Amino acid sequence: MKKITCFLFLFLFIGNSIFAQEKSIKNVIVMIPDGTSLSALSAARWFQRYNHPEITKLNIDPYLCGTILTYSSNAPIGDSAPTTSCYMTGYPSRAGWVSTYPTADSNPNNDILPVDTSKAYQPLMTVMEAARITRNKALGLVVTCEFPHATPADCMAHSYSRSKYEWLAPQMVHNGIDVVIGGGVSILKPEMKAFLEKEGYGVFLNDITHFQNYKGNKMWALFKDTDMSYDIDRNPAEEPSLAEMTQKAIEKLSQDEDGFVLMVEGSKIDWAAHANDAAAIISDMLSFDKACGVAFDFAEKNGETLVIVVPDHGNSGFSIGSNKCPQYSTLTKDELFGPISKFKTSADGLVRRLQQTEASKLKEVVLELTGIELSDREYQQLLECADYNRSSLTNEERMKGSKLTKTAAQILDSHTCFGFTTGGHTGEEVFLAVLDPTSNRMTGHHTNIELNQYLRQSLGLQQSLESLTDEYFAKHTRVFNGYTYTITTQENVPVLEVKNKKNKLVIRPNTNIVLINGQEHALNSVVVYVDKNNTFYLPQSLRKLL
Ligand SMILES: [Zn+2]
Structure with missing residues (x-):
């Protein structure tokens, strides 16, 4: 009997550990507090504790587990465009570049990693694009900046210039994102809105009531002409909180049986740091932490969701204590946090x-x-x-x-x-917090590239991002080799026309729609055009249409 019990325990033990190994990740939530140095986290925690002594921890705290080195291709201090690009694609890029392979620095010695000049300007497949194309995952973006701002654009668009909203915005509209909630009403042009509505999206502009009550699962809800308000200035009757936006996105995306990938950005912690505005840094950080609470709660209950919290870079050299205050290092909590609490x-x-x-x-x-x-x-x-x-x-x-x-x-x-030491970005590593339902949780210090590898593995991407880039963003000269093609400019837009016998393909950039013999044909990715090398980047499969 004793023996049998032993075996039974052994069996249960092995069975349990096998079961534990088999846990897999269905959903991924990436939470990015933009331009957030560790001191912003500390100040927010102290501020909260000062005003609510019973709350001594942030929602992020139990999951803090490491740091991430983040940089652009040719400099240790990055901006949002190349830094989040690297999380998304695995390649750091140049200042202002959105998920696009960099050019080499004029002094290649400045490049942090060797740059292959033959790949310059190549749009790079992101983990979010790959998750939709290869795993059918639903996608969401939740931000408080305007929707084509660098960090969200990095997830679902490509350009060597983060300021080219006229390229980035239509790419995002045409890239099959299921839920977009953020700022930028003035940037969503009528033709973009019409396209989304035709595709079955609920599109709500400055309309919090419909945002809150809409029953459909595909939604674009935008508030304010460009960026949304700092949380401290927000009118809750007009603009939802980041936590509410995150909750809504998860509610919609989790209906998808294939799972989802959601990126949530606390966009304006960065803007507040640029402005050296401590109260706005702290309040937007606390608002972001509440959104993290929503994500962690969902993931803890769901059991198949990976949550990663990681800033894209530091900002402003923000510090608790400054030599502008005499003997600042002995200031009391009232002296440090009293004035700003008012x-x-x-x-x-x-x-x-x-x-x-x-x-x-x-x-x-x-x-x-x-x-x-x-x-x-x-x-x-x-x-x-x-x-x-x-x-x-x-x-x-x-x-x-x-x-x-x-x-x-x-x-x-x-x-x-x-x-504050500066009104600009800083180059220190950033904090990392992770909830991983599997045993592969990333801990310790890692690079931006390793974070991308972690995302690739967690999403179970069978095909590498490199081979997907090759398949979906191939140069038109290669795809249509042997056919007759021309690029003309029509109303300031480059248009690629390809002919083979009686068939004619007309391709415009920043959309997923091409015309084959005058008929619309929808692609599973967007077409990107780079004026620097007069090249269209498009799916290899287009050749088969001719
Ligand atoms: Zn940033």
């Missing part, structure tokens, strides 16, 4: 209010929104801002001068003891 606005939001305020009421409004009693000198500084006036200038014209914004940010900053 802020009810970002510097941006304060400026918008000041612009609507009579000069005689400036002090009153600043006190109401920040708890700061302006000195006469500070009051004078605001009055002397070139762009502060209540003239007939439009709001947009007024906002072009950044002087009031800068002055307001400096005044707010001078009443706290947080420090």
Whole structure:
């Protein structure tokens, strides 16, 4: 009997461990707090604890497990375009380049890794594109910036210039993303909206009610003309929180039986850092942490979901403590976190209010929104801002001068003891937090390229991204070798026409629709055109249409 019991236990033990090994990943959620140095995480945690002593931890905390080295192809300090590109494709690229193979630096010695010059400008397949094309996964993007901004564009579009929204936006519209929630109403042109509606999407622009109540699973919901508000300035009747957007995206995407890949970006932690605005950094970081809580809760219950939280780069040299405050290292928690806890606005939001305020009421409004009693000198500084006036200038014209914004940010900053070394990006490694239902959880220090490999493995991509790039982004000269083809410019758009006997193929860039003998044919990927080398990048399978 004893023996049998032993065997039984042994069997259960082995059985259990085999079972544990077999867990697989169906869904992946990548959470990117943009431009977030570790100090932003620390400041947010302290701030929360100061205001809610019972909450000593962030939602991210239990999952923190390592750091990631992130850089562009030829410099240790990257911007969002090449850094998230690398997470998505496995290749770091040049400043401003979106999921596109880099050119070599003019001094190749500056390239962090060797660059193959024959691949310059090559659009690179992303893990999200590959997950849809090869594994039929549903895809989602949730951001607070405008939707074609660098980080979301890196996931589902390709260009050597992050500022070319006229190329990136239509690529994203045509790339089969099931759920997009973010900013950028003014960027979604009528023809893009019409295309999405024809494809069966619910498209909601500045329409929180339909965003909240829509029953369909395919949705584009955009708020604000470009970027959404900082969380501290957000009107919940008009704009959802990042947590609510994340919840909604998961609710829709998890209906797909093949699983999903979702990228959620806390886009404007980065913008707040650029503005050296500590209150906006902290409040957007806490808003992002709530969204992480939603993702972790779903993943813990679901059991087949990988969640990765990782910034794309550091920003601003933000620090808790600054030598502008005498003996700052002995400041109490009240001295460090008391003043900023009274802020009810970002510097941006304060400026918008000041612009609507009579000069005689400036002090009153600043006190109401920040708890700061302006000195006469500070009051004078605001009055002397070139762009502060209540003239007939439009709001947009007024906002072009950044002087009031800068002055307001400096005044707010001078009443706290947080420090900044720069208004730009920084090159330190970034934190990593992971919930992995399998035994392969990534821990320790890794590179941006290794993070991409982890994503590839976790998604179980059978075909390599390199071979998918070759199959879906092949040069037109190779695909149509032996056929007659021409590239002409029609209404400023390059058009590729290919002929073979009686068949004619007409191809325009930044869409998944081609015309074969005048009939629309939908591709499973987007066509990319690069003017630098006058080349269309498109699927090899197009040759078979002729
Ligand atoms: Zn960034």
